[in-house]
Amino acid sequence: MKKIKYIIVAALIAFSFNNKVSSQETSYINMTYDMSMPFGNTADYISKTSFRGYTFELGWYAAEALTIGLRFSWHTFSEDMPYDTYYDGTISLTGKQYRYINSMPLTTGIKWIMNKNGHFRPFLGAGLGAYMQNIRTDMGVYTAEIKQWHFGFYPEAGFLYEFSYGTGLLLNARYDNTLEAGGNNGHSYLTVSVGFHFGL
Amino acid sequence: MKSKLKRNFSFLIIAAIPLVFFSCYPGGVEYYSDTDIIYTNYDEDYNFYNPDTKNYFMPDTVHYASTDPDEVNRQFENDILNEIEKNLAKHGYTRLDDTTNADVFITATVTSSTYSGVGYYPGGGWWWGGYPGWGWGGYYPGYPYYGWGYAYSYTTGSVFIEMVNPDEIDHDEEEIPIVWLAAINGLLSDNSANTAARIVSTIEQAFNQPPFALKK
Numbered sequence: 001m002k003k004i005k006y007i008i009v010a011a012l013i014a015f016s017f018n019n020k021v022s023s024q025e026t027s028y029i030n031m032t033y034d035m036s037m038p039f040g041n042t043a044d045y046i047s048k049t050s051f052r053g054y055t056f057e058l059g060w061y062a063a064e065a066l067t068i069g070l071r072f073s074w075h076t077f078s079e080d081m082p083y084d085t086y087y088d089g090t091i092s093l094t095g096k097q098y099r100y101i102n103s104m105p106l107t108t109g110i111k112w113i114m115n116k117n118g119h120f121r122p123f124l125g126a127g128l129g130a131y132m133q134n135i136r137t138d139m140g141v142y143t144a145e146i147k148q149w150h151f152g153f154y155p156e157a158g159f160l161y162e163f164s165y166g167t168g169l170l171l172n173a174r175y176d177n178t179l180e181a182g183g184n185n186g187h188s189y190l191t192v193s194v195g196f197h198f199g200l
Numbered sequence: 201m202k203s204k205l206k207r208n209f210s211f212l213i214i215a216a217i218p219l220v221f222f223s224c225y226p227g228g229v230e231y232y233s234d235t236d237i238i239y240t241n242y243d244e245d246y247n248f249y250n251p252d253t254k255n256y257f258m259p260d261t262v263h264y265a266s267t268d269p270d271e272v273n274r275q276f277e278n279d280i281l282n283e284i285e286k287n288l289a290k291h292g293y294t295r296l297d298d299t300t301n302a303d304v305f306i307t308a309t310v311t312s313s314t315y316s317g318v319g320y321y322p323g324g325g326w327w328w329g330g331y332p333g334w335g336w337g338g339y340y341p342g343y344p345y346y347g348w349g350y351a352y353s354y355t356t357g358s359v360f361i362e363m364v365n366p367d368e369i370d371h372d373e374e375e376i377p378i379v380w381l382a383a384i385n386g387l388l389s390d391n392s393a394n395t396a397a398r399i400v401s402t403i404e405q406a407f408n409q410p411p412f413a414l415k416k
Contacts, residue, residue, distance in 0.1 A: 052226065074224075076224050076225075080227050090244055092409035092410055093239050095235075139237055140235050
């Protein structure tokens with residue numbers, strides 16, 4: 001039974017790399033559901049993984065294995081802090097805090113697609129652009145909010161499995177990083193995305 | 201390419217459905233007490249632990265910072281004064297009947313404010329989960345929805361407790377030095393037992409903060 005499983009997996013991989021498909025797409029749309037793990041300053045403020053995020057991407061083939069794309073994502077981090085006391089010099093403030101980060105990257109990027117005409121297409125990519133990041137703290141009936149555009153960049157890696165003509169399943173990991181701007185900290189988080197690829 | 205677009209369109213629709221329910225501010229306040237905040241500040245140069253300056257005078261009434269007599273609700277006056285006295289006694293302070301020998305004066309002030317209107321959340325309000333489950337005090341159930349917005353009306357209550365050092369009053373500049381201040385704020389509920397319990401616990405917390413207690 002175990003051997004059969006190995007044979008099936010090996011056959012699938014072989015099939016994916018060897019079988020050329022007729023799709024010669026020139027552009028594509030990707031839509032993914034995103035889960036993001038905070039790091040650095042982001043994790044200091046909110047340590048919980050975000051399960052609220054999505055990405056839209058529109059891309060064009062600039063060369064045989066190279067795409068240029070535009071991406072819009074929206075990632076929402078939130079955490080209900082426990083009832084606690086915060087200190088600043090002689091000031092003490094006690095209560096529950098509700099913290100939110102809404103990060104909205106608007107980026108352009110490139111991808112190097114391996115095995116472009118096969119069913120299984122791994123890729124590596126990178127990009128940069130503007131990130132709107134909205135940091136909000138609710139405490140009591142009061143709200144403190146910072147809205148700031150940041151410059152940011154990302155590397156990414158993933159693969160696409162084309163299960164039907166022009167349509168595929170997409171899985172990738174991306175590390176978004178923004179730089180300090182307007183006296184506000186930059187943020188960083190690792191996103192794992194799963195979604196669909198539509199070849200055009 | 202057109203046929204591909206048409207075929208993919210149905211996929212796009214399905215993939216877009218979750219986005220309609222996307223919220224940028226999930227979670228949040230569930231109970232009235234979740235809105236309670238306790239702020240304290242003090243004069244670093246004042247010695248709160250000197251056993252010779254621990255007699256205080258506090259009036260028998262709470263001051264109401266309101267010009268409208270109808271707004272004044274004296275229901276919780278005794279809860280406030282008793283809790284202050286109890287906590288000061290815990291820290292070795294003795295209440296006097298008059299100001300003659302008092303080392304410090306204590307005053308308690310109460311205010312309330314009502315806010316109402318219609319708000320909107322970008323990206324759709326369904327997921328906010330706060331309407332009306334937030335339990336905003338005084339929520340007006342007859343108020344209509346406005347599109348994606350929500351109607352609200354809520355009342356917050358505040359208690360200010362001040363410790364004044366009468367020796368340092370500057371009569372020329374008309375300045376009264378406050379050596380310790382506590383400001384407590386939260387949403388008022390219709391349940392008076394709940395409000396009374398929150399007043400007691402928040403005043404107690406004010407005395408569990410510096411200078412009366414160490415930082416935790």
